[in-house]
Structures are given as structure tokens and as C-alpha cells.
Amino acid sequence: MAQHVERQRYWEAQQAARQAERLARKRARSIDWSAALRPVEPVPIRTETLIAALASGLIAALLLGDGVGPGLLIAAVPAVAAAYVAARAAGRRPRPWTLVWGVGSLALLVVPALRESAWPSTLAILAAIGLGALALFGSRTWPGVLLSPLGLLEAAPTGVRWAWQGVRARRTGNARNVWPVVKAAGVGIALLVVFGALFASADAAFADVLGGVVPDVSVSDGPVRVALFVLGVVVALAAARAAGAPLRWDRVTVAPGTPRSPVEWALPLVLLNLLFAGFIGVQLAVLFGGYGNVKERTGLLPAEYARQGFWQLLWATVLTLVVIALALRWAPRSGPRDRRLVRGVLGALCLLTLVVVASAVRRMDFYVHAFGLTRLRVSVVTMELWLGVVIVLIIAAGVFGARWLPRAVMASAGATVLALGLLSPDGMVAESNVGRYTEQGKIDLAYFQSLSADAVPALDRLPEPLRSCALRGINDDLADEGEVPWYGMSLGDRRAREILRERPVKASFETCAGLGTFRSRSEY
Structure with missing residues (x-):
């Protein structure tokens, strides 16, 4: 009996030792894994990176409050510049795949500037984020490609902290060099505002041009503008932080499976x-x-x-x-x-x-x-x-x-x-259905009410009253939106407004109802 008890205690001690050893190895692996992801700390943030991040936030606050259009691409350009400066300061040089990802990301941001439809624009923005993450982190393996977008979430808080450390260092050790730049920027903005207002009041044509170019900012949308400014700055700093000290996602390895016969x-x-x-x-x-x-x-x-x-x-x-x-x-x-x-x-x-x-x-x-x-x-x-x-x-x-x-x-x-x-x-859908009506005489006016302004050029070719009934929903949506500035208006939106302005919707509600325009419709 005593021998059995001794063996049981010995076996339990062995199991405990093995368990402790496994835990220690697991802890060591996790420490090595986290250390391998970020091998070096970033260099101090450059003044150019800070200026580019502030420019990105300012453009986002001014241009994105009225809609996503060309303004998104314009706001992304300073963020790209901030990332480029940070990468060069860290000694990183662009490689061919990095250029492919960077150019592809900016090209995808052209889609919201061209198309009014929300779902292809949303897909393009998400894809731009994914390709931008690959450009910043330089991933080439499956774990790296799939995990790179997560690095942007990690880079957001660390990027803000990195920028704050750079601002504090400049405030304490290099304030004499920074303060003249701040004063010059303030004086330049003041001069633009004063003389721009004088010229606008002196000439109506110049006032119209200036009103179309300069964003109209009111006090009521101040909180939204502030939130957009913060978002733009944080995104630019995250991109710069990731470019200066990227997480090495390619070092995350997946053990191969056991080969089968x-x-x-x-x-x-x-x-x-x-x-x-x-x-x-x-x-x-x-x-x-x-x-x-x-x-x-x-x-x-x-x-x-x-x-x-x-x-x-x-x-x-x-x-x-x-x-x-x-x-x-x-x-x-x-x-x-x-x-x-x-x-x-x-x-x-x-x-x-x-x-x-x-x-x-x-x-x-x-x-x-x-x-x-x-x-x-x-x-x-x-x-x-x-x-x-x-x-x-x-x-x-x-x-x-x-x-x-x-x-x-x-x-x-x-x-x-x-x-x-x-x-x-949406333009393809409208084009196909207009062609189907020409060939077969079949048309579903109810479905056109859910399309975006991108469908207007194709629907404009339908004969009346089908044309007006097909365009009725889009026309009402554009009327509800009101006037949209150039930086928030897509090319599809602009073309649709021009067409509807030249050839307004004329058919009455009763006529369109009789043609089945307002019945419920499912894509299935």
C-alpha cells in the first residue's frame, strides 16, 4: 500500500513538472513571438510627418463633412506623404510590391469619386485599407497578408503616443525652430481670410468661384468636423507609425500539418x-x-x-x-x-x-x-x-x-x-434592363427606384412616360440631398443632376403608379 502511494505521488509530481515546463515554454514562445513582431522602436517623429498628419485631419474636417467623393482621395494624400516620410526616416525603401499596393490603394479611392452607388464605394474603401496595410507592413506570407489590417488597429494608439512624445520633445528642446513656422502659418491663414473676404465682396463672379471652392463650415456641424479632424489625424499617424516601425507579421509561422500516407x-x-x-x-x-x-x-x-x-x-x-x-x-x-x-x-x-x-x-x-x-x-x-x-x-x-x-x-x-x-x-444594371426592354418589351420600373444616380444616363434613354417613372426615385433622392459641394459629389451624381436639370421628370404619380413603379420588389 505504501509503495502504491509513493508511486502515485511520484506520478503526480512528474505530471506537475511536465505541466509547469509546458507553461514555461508557452510563455517563452509568446514573449519571443511578440518581440519578433516589432524588432525595433521607431525613430522620433519628423516635423514633416506631424505637418502632413495635421493637413490630413484638416482636409478631412473640411471636405468629408458633406459626403464622400473626391474629398476622401484628397484627404488620403497627406496621410500617404506622412507614411512615406516616416518610412524614409526609418531607413525603409519602397520595393516593387510596396509601390503596387500603394498605387492600388489610391486607385481604389478613386471609385467613391466616380460612383454614387454606396456598395461598390464601400468595397473599394475596405479594399484600399487592405492594400494600404500590405504597403505599410510589407507582408508576403498568408499569415502576414491576412493579419496586416489588424496592425493598423494597433498602430492607432501607438501612433498618437509617438506623435505626442515628438511634440513634447520639440516643445522642450526645439521650440525656437517650431514657433516661427506656427506664426508664419497663422499669419498666412489670416491674410487669406481677410483678403479673400474683401475680393469676394468686391466681385460677384469671384465670390461665386470662391464659394464653390471653399468649404462652407457652420457652427451647427462643428462636432462632426472636429470628429473628422481627429479621425484624419489618427489615421495619418497610424499609417506613419506603421511605416516607420511595422509589425513583422511574416514572422508569424503556422506549423505544417502531419503528412498523411x-x-x-x-x-x-x-x-x-x-x-x-x-x-x-x-x-x-x-x-x-x-x-x-x-x-x-x-x-x-x-x-x-x-x-x-x-x-x-x-x-x-x-x-x-x-x-x-x-x-x-x-x-x-x-x-x-x-x-x-x-x-x-x-x-x-x-x-x-x-x-x-x-x-x-x-x-x-x-x-x-x-x-x-x-x-x-x-x-x-x-x-x-x-x-x-x-x-x-x-x-x-x-x-x-x-x-x-x-x-x-x-x-x-x-x-x-x-x-x-x-x-x-448600377450603370450596368440599368444598361442591361434598358436593352432588355428594347429587345423583349419587358421592364421592371419598381426596381429602378432603389438604384443610385449612376443609373441615370442609361435610364434617360427610355421613352416617356417610362423614363420619368424609372427616374422618379433617383430624382426624389437627389432633391432631398439638396446642393452638394464639388468635394462631396461624385462624377455619377454630377452627371445625373445635369441630365435631370436639362430633362426633368414629368410623369405624374398616378401615371407611374399605373405602370407598377411603386409596388414592392425583391431582388430574388
Whole structure:
């Protein structure tokens, strides 16, 4: 009995020692991990960076209070300058991929200046943040690409603290050099205000030009302007802080999975390939044969047949990418034979998935032909096409190597969002439906009431009273907005106002109601 008690105590002591050792290793790993992310402290903030951050905040306060348009791009330029100065002060030099991310981020901010529709502009702003984070942190691995935007959240408070330390250092040790600059800026602003007011009162034409260029700031929107100023300064400082001392997200490593045996790994994927091949054989015989072939073989109208499977095929494409990622994690990698097996099995799966992508797009073509184009259908087809591009990139990575794959996928995502914004989804929807009316005499006036001003040029080609009824909702929205200054007005908004000013909406409420303009409408 005593021996049993001793063994039990010895076993418990061993377990406690092992547990303590595991905790110590885990704590050491976490310390090393955090230290590896930020290897050096940033250099003191430069005066140019502070001035650029203040300029970004001032522009944001003056231009963004009346809407997002060209003002957002203008406010972003000083933030980019602040980041560039901070990076140069830290000894960082722009590399080709850094320039790609920077130019791509600014290009995406052009979309809100061109398009009035909110959803492509929102996607463009989010994509610009993602590409901007890649430019600041220089990430190239999957963990780095996915985690880089989180670094901006960390850089916001540390950037403010970094700027405050720089201001305190200048106030105590270099005030004589800073104070003349402050006085000169104050005198210059005072002179502009005084003489600008005098010239505006002396000449009505100059007053009109000045009123169109200078933001109209009132006391009532003061809190909003202050909040925008703070936001602009914080964002610029965060970008500069990240550029001067970036978190090294590429040092976050993911341990590879345990390799499986060739049979255990390949057999499920071979079966999946056979299933894909059988499905594609049916698609080649039915769906790609044309409208009449679909009805003959299935007894369904092409639109009904297409509606049955599009969403399933979209999810099948997404899940295939997940399967490929997991398969690569557990792939056998003991020699050249295993590598050939991985390339052959996954390459066949990727090629078959491309046919599934084509089948999904073909189904949507049937559906649009029957019921017209909508925002939802534009967005999901764009998503499906981008997934096809990702699969093509995976195939290329299997042939040429995968070091560039994370950055290529992100670049393709940014390019897709940019192309979507430049093509104007609402304009495409209106153009397609106007063409459908010309060919088939079918039109859904109720759906046009939810479109943005980007759709006005296409809808303007409809005959009356369809034109006025189609434009009625957009016209009311623009009237409710009132006059918008140039820095808050997109190009689509400006063109729509000019068209509606030259050719106003004329049809009465009763006429439009009789044409079904105000009935409820679902995108489905």
C-alpha cells in the first residue's frame, strides 16, 4: 500500500513538472513571438510627418463633412506623404510590391469619386485599407497578408503616443525652430481670410468661384468636423507609425500539418475528382447545349433550371478552395514522387472546378436573360469569376512555385473590386434592363427606384412616360440631398443632376403608379 502511494505521488509530481515546463515554454514562445513582431522602436517623429498628419485631419474636417467623393482621395494624400516620410526616416525603401499596393490603394479611392452607388464605394474603401496595410507592413506570407489590417488597429494608439512624445520633445528642446513656422502659418491663414473676404465682396463672379471652392463650415456641424479632424489625424499617424516601425507579421509561422500516407491523402480527393467529372459530363450535355436543349432534357425552363443550382455551385467552388488548402496542409512530402502525386490530384481538381465556375456563370446568364440584371446578380457573378481567377493562380503556383501566391491573390481581389467600381454596377444594371426592354418589351420600373444616380444616363434613354417613372426615385433622392459641394459629389451624381436639370421628370404619380413603379420588389 505504501509503495502504491509513493508511486502515485511520484506520478503526480512528474505530471506537475511536465505541466509547469509546458507553461514555461508557452510563455517563452509568446514573449519571443511578440518581440519578433516589432524588432525595433521607431525613430522620433519628423516635423514633416506631424505637418502632413495635421493637413490630413484638416482636409478631412473640411471636405468629408458633406459626403464622400473626391474629398476622401484628397484627404488620403497627406496621410500617404506622412507614411512615406516616416518610412524614409526609418531607413525603409519602397520595393516593387510596396509601390503596387500603394498605387492600388489610391486607385481604389478613386471609385467613391466616380460612383454614387454606396456598395461598390464601400468595397473599394475596405479594399484600399487592405492594400494600404500590405504597403505599410510589407507582408508576403498568408499569415502576414491576412493579419496586416489588424496592425493598423494597433498602430492607432501607438501612433498618437509617438506623435505626442515628438511634440513634447520639440516643445522642450526645439521650440525656437517650431514657433516661427506656427506664426508664419497663422499669419498666412489670416491674410487669406481677410483678403479673400474683401475680393469676394468686391466681385460677384469671384465670390461665386470662391464659394464653390471653399468649404462652407457652420457652427451647427462643428462636432462632426472636429470628429473628422481627429479621425484624419489618427489615421495619418497610424499609417506613419506603421511605416516607420511595422509589425513583422511574416514572422508569424503556422506549423505544417502531419503528412498523411499517399493512399490516405489521395483516395478521398480522387473520389471527389470522379464526382466532379460526372457532374461536368451532365453539364456539358445539358447546360452548355443552349436554351432549347435545357428544356428538352429537363422539362424546365432555362431560368428555372439555372435558379436550382447557381448558389450550390457557388458554395461548391468556395468549399473546393477549403479542401485544397486542407489537402496541401496534410499532403505527403517525402520526395519527388509525392510532389508529382500532389500536383496531379490537386491540378485535376482545380481544372474540374474551373468548369464548375463556367457552369455557374452560364446558369446566371440564363437567369439574367429571363429576369434581367440586378445588383445581387452582378455581385455574385463577380465573386464567382474572382474565385475562378484564384483557382487559376493556384494552378500556376503548382507549376512555378507558391511564394508569390498570397500577394497575387490579394492583388487579384483589389483589381476585381477596382474593376467593379469603375464599370459602375448600377450603370450596368440599368444598361442591361434598358436593352432588355428594347429587345423583349419587358421592364421592371419598381426596381429602378432603389438604384443610385449612376443609373441615370442609361435610364434617360427610355421613352416617356417610362423614363420619368424609372427616374422618379433617383430624382426624389437627389432633391432631398439638396446642393452638394464639388468635394462631396461624385462624377455619377454630377452627371445625373445635369441630365435631370436639362430633362426633368414629368410623369405624374398616378401615371407611374399605373405602370407598377411603386409596388414592392425583391431582388430574388
